[in-house]
């Protein structure tokens with residue numbers, strides 16, 4: 001009987017002492033290196049590799065290791081604010097600002113006096129300049145946090161008056177009424193699912209006891225639309241009613257448009273809501289605003305300062321990276337979201353045709369979508385390159401991964417949200433995938449799509 005080959009598997013100390021292993025693992029944490037070594041030794045014990053291959057295996061695993069497993073992907077779905085792909089991609093200016101803010105920054109220091117300053121003062125200033133009707137602003141971690149803070153600070157265990165048509169569930173089981181009630185407030189529903197009138201709000205306001213802690217809340221239904229025999233009460237009318245009772249009007253606009261956007265006529269905007277008399281408006285930073293995940297609260301000085309003083313404000317405080325990205329999103333020109341919503345149609349068509357020609361595929365009309373709960377029935381007319389459905393799965397495993405839209409038996413590649421500089425990479429990857437499918441046409445599982 002010969003010697004057990006497993007005795008030739010190099011020990012951990014030997015591998016750790018190897019100069020090449022030391023060089024390759026220098027930027028990695030100790031436990032990562034230990035795990036890579038352990039796994040290579042295990043493979044040799046199971047005789048999947050020879051003992052002599054262990055060091056090479058360790059080196060190649062170290063070379064492949066990524067400090068963050070989340071990978072940049074190419075969004076070829078045509079869905080602009082794609083929840084599963086991280087909603088809004090940041091602008092070039094915002095990315096640079098995040099990188100700068102990653103070190104020490106004067107987020108809470110006045111450099112002239114050397115004293116402590118209001119945290120994130122410059123991001124707040126940028127918001128106010130971008131939305132002039134607001135007197136003050138506060139930035140928290142996301143839209144849901146902003147709403148919870150508003151209710152907790154303005155109402156406490158009191159009453160939130162809201163239309164039955166606005167008691168929405170948004171995504172992944174997130175239900176606004178449950179969030180509101182979780183703060184200790186209770187909800188008084190007014191109107192019906194499809195129709196709510198000013199009189200309904202007025203009656204609920206009349207029934208409140210004197211000096212009740214309460215607010216009127218108007219919520220943008222976001223990703224669903226009631227059509228047909230409907231009616232809702234405008235912000236201006238609600239503002240008049242609320243003021244008569246000395247109560248604040250809060251508008252949860254959802255998507256974060258700063259001003260009216262003609263391309264999305266149904267989408268509420270923050271400036272109009274404030275001009276129409278809302279005391280506070282709420283929006284997400286990473287939907288139509290095109291910035292980082294954040295909850296934006298803008299309104300009257302008195303309302304915002306009540307929020308800022310509430311203990312929960314500290315629990316929902318944003319980090320410096322978010323503050324940097326919000327500010328640069330507002331000051332750094334057109335965002336990728338805006339560019340994808342309003343592309344140069346001729347240019348987009350030309351890019352699509354060029355890609356289709358390179359691949360020997362067809363161009364088909366394809367409507368992109370806003371996504372992220374914005375403009376649910378607004379098509380964004382455009383085009384896609386039509387590939388066999390079996391291309392979708394291999395495209396997702398390319399480097400960088402390319403995520404497409406699956407429709408019927410087709411994989412549709414839409415360039416609306418693809419930076420033009422990525423076109424050559426997309427052409428090369430898709431060409432490779434199609435060539436591979438011709439050689440080995442095994443049907444891939446259908447791609448899961450969730451926006």
Ligand SMILES: *Cc1c(COP(=O)(O)O)cnc(C)c1O
Nearest residue numbers: 142143144220222253254284373
């Ligand atoms: C998206 C949305 C929210 C939640 O915002 P997040 O930033 O996702 O937490 C709340 N209200 C409305 C109306 C929304 O559309």
